[in-house]
Amino acid sequence: MRWETWSDFWFMGGYGLYVWGSMGMTALLLLLEIWQARVAHMNALALARTEHSLEQT
Amino acid sequence: MTMRWFYYAAPQTFYGLAGRLWPWLAAIALALTMAGLWVGFGLAPTDAQQGEGYRIIFVHVPASWMSMVIYLSMAFWSVLGLTFNTRLSGMMTRALAPTGAMFAFLSLWTGALWGKPMWGAWWVWDARLTSELILFFLYLGYMALTSAIDDVRRADRAGALIAIVGAINVPIIYFSVKWWNTLHQGASVSLTRSPSMAQLMLWGMLLMALAMWAYTLAIVCYRVRTLIIERERHTDWVQALPEVAGVKA
Numbered sequence: 001m002r003w004e005t006w007s008d009f010w011f012m013g014g015y016g017l018y019v020w021g022s023m024g025m026t027a028l029l030l031l032l033e034i035w036q037a038r039v040a041h042m043n044a045l046a047l048a049r050t051e052h053s054l055e056q057t
Numbered sequence: 058m059t060m061r062w063f064y065y066a067a068p069q070t071f072y073g074l075a076g077r078l079w080p081w082l083a084a085i086a087l088a089l090t091m092a093g094l095w096v097g098f099g100l101a102p103t104d105a106q107q108g109e110g111y112r113i114i115f116v117h118v119p120a121s122w123m124s125m126v127i128y129l130s131m132a133f134w135s136v137l138g139l140t141f142n143t144r145l146s147g148m149m150t151r152a153l154a155p156t157g158a159m160f161a162f163l164s165l166w167t168g169a170l171w172g173k174p175m176w177g178a179w180w181v182w183d184a185r186l187t188s189e190l191i192l193f194f195l196y197l198g199y200m201a202l203t204s205a206i207d208d209v210r211r212a213d214r215a216g217a218l219i220a221i222v223g224a225i226n227v228p229i230i231y232f233s234v235k236w237w238n239t240l241h242q243g244a245s246v247s248l249t250r251s252p253s254m255a256q257l258m259l260w261g262m263l264l265m266a267l268a269m270w271a272y273t274l275a276i277v278c279y280r281v282r283t284l285i286i287e288r289e290r291h292t293d294w295v296q297a298l299p300e301v302a303g304v305k306a
Contacts, residue, residue, distance in 0.1 A: 009098075
């Protein structure tokens with residue numbers, strides 16, 4: 001391991017803002033995309049189910 | 058063999074296949090990300106010139122590669138769609154676009170955060186950065202155009218044209234650092250010579266690139282299923298799916 005302490009790790013030799021700004025935005029957008037894909041899938045299924053129940057009646 | 062390809066190109070078959078594939082791909086992506094972050098942040102040495110700041114490379118380069126690869130695959134599916142008029146092609150192209158746009162944005166964002174400490178500027182209008190920005194706009198243009206046209210098949214065909222014509226930008230991005238004098242450094246990894254990086258840096262970057270490949274395949278498999286349900290929800294096979302027929306609306 002290259003880091004003596006956690007604060008060394010977060011400090012990143014003075015580049016903390018840039019390195020963590022990059023990693024953080026990447027993580028945030030990936031999570032948003034996964035969440036959005038999930039919501040869209042649930043909506044599509046709900047729509048198909050509505051049609052299914054309409055056909056039954 | 059040809060029969061087999063067309064068999065899987067049917068939305069009904071592909072729905073099942075993608076449904077079996079995506080959880081595995083997602084698990085592989087997660088494992089590779091953990092490994093890549095461990096190598097990149099735990100093992101890789103400090104860079105002689107850039108200190109710890111170079112570690113942005115572990116997302117910047119993979120995200121930039123993916124932004125180009127995804128655009129090329131959109132062009133590939135578009136050619137198939139226009140040639141064979143298969144329903145799946147347009148859905149694959151659409152499923153790829155948001156992820157491609159995200160990676161193009163991340164490439165620009167992480168690039169800005171790398172440029173500021175190393176060059177002293179968040180942004181410069183040089184060939185590499187400008188052509189990547191155009192790629193981002195091409196993704197946005199594709200998504201805006203396809204969502205503005207109500208008839209999905211017409212929207213797919215119009216989108217396919219943007220995807221194919223815009224693909225000319227990808228080699229321009231890739232070779233921009235060779236063709237023009239730019240502030241952006243040349244390729245650290247190339248097929249024709251040995252990489253100009255320490256072994257562990259290279260491994261960290263390659264693991265992260267593989268992780269983003271697996272992630273992209275997973276999210277595209279997932280999203281294409283959503284599109285299949287949306288477009289084919291009137292068909293008997295969708296209506297008979299357990300996730301549709303077996304659950305109360």
